[in-house]
Amino acid sequence: MDNLIIAGKTYSSRLLVGTGKYKDFAETRESIDASGAQIITVAIRRTNIGQNPGEPNLLDILPPSEYTLLPNTAGCYTVDDAVRTLRLARELLDGHSLVKLEVLGDPKTLFPNMVETLKAAEILVKEDFQVMVYTSDDPILARQLEEIGCVAVMPLASLIGSGMGILNPWNLQIIIDNAKVPVIVDAGVGTASDAAIAMELGCDGVLMNTAIAAAQKPVLMASAMRKAVEAGREAYLAGRMTKKLYSASPSSPVTGVISSSSKDRAA
C-alpha cells in the first residue's frame, strides 16, 4: 500500500482538509466524508460565555475517535499566541500532540511570518508537540524547519484562500527533492487540477479548505479533490513520459495501412 506516514502514523488518504467556511455542520461533515480525508484541521477559539448554551460543538460532529484532528494556530501573529493556542488544543484534545503551526505576518495576504514561525516551532518541538508547519515556499526555511524537528513541512502553493493554484512549482520541487519529512502543499489550491499538479510534483499530500468549502457544490468538489489527489499520486508514481515538441512516433503501427494507391508504400 502507498500510504502517507506522518510522525510514525499511517494514513491511506493524502488529502487533508479544513473544516471552516461551510454553511453548516451537516455540510461540513458531508464534504469531509466525500473527501475521504483522515486528517482534518480545526481552529481554537474563545467559547461564547453563556450566550448560546445549546450551541452544537464541532467535536460532536467530527469526533476525535473518527478523525485525526489537527488543531491549527490560524489567526495567530505572535510566537506566544501560537504556542499558547496549541497548549490549549493539546489539553482540549486529551494530550493529542499533532498540530499545525502557522504564524501569520500580515492580515491582507495571510503570508506567514517565518522568523516567528521558526521560533514557535522550536518551542513546540521542545514541548514534544508533533509540528506540521505552514511555511513560505523557501527551500532553505523548509530545511531549517525540518532540522528543528517538524514532522511535516507545508509550503504554500499560493496565498491562503486565494485559489490561485501552484505559482512556483520549481521551488516546491526543490523542497520536495531535499526534504526527508513529508511535504504537504497547504494553501492556494483552487480546483482539482491544482491538487493533481501538486501530487504529480511529488508532494506527499495536499491540505485545503476554501477550494472545497467555497465551491458551488462543496460535497461534489470534495469528491473531485479526493480523485485528483489519488490521480496525481498515481501519475507521480507511474512516472510521466518525457515532454517533446515533435515525436514522429505515433501510437499506432506505421506499417500495413490500407491504401488506394497502386504503389504499396510498405513494399
Place this chain on the structure above:
Amino acid sequence: MLKTNTSPNALMIQVTLNGQPQRFDTTSNILQLLDYMNLQGKRIAVERNGEIVPRSQFGEQMLADGDRLEIVVAVGGG
C-alpha cells in the same frame, strides 16, 4: 455560591474572562465558574494567567482577583 454582581462589594473579585471583565464571588473555583457559564462537561480547555489548567484541577483552583482566564473550544478552520 457563585454569582456575578455589578455593585461594588469587598467580597467580590474581578477576573478577565475571554477578554471581558467579570465579577465573581471570592469562593469560586473554576468548576463552579464553568457550571455558572453552562460549560461544565463541554469540550473546552482553560488557561489561567497563561498556564493550562488541567481538567483534573478545575475543582481545586480558586479564582483570584485579577485572574486572566481563557476558555476555548474547537471551531471550524483551515
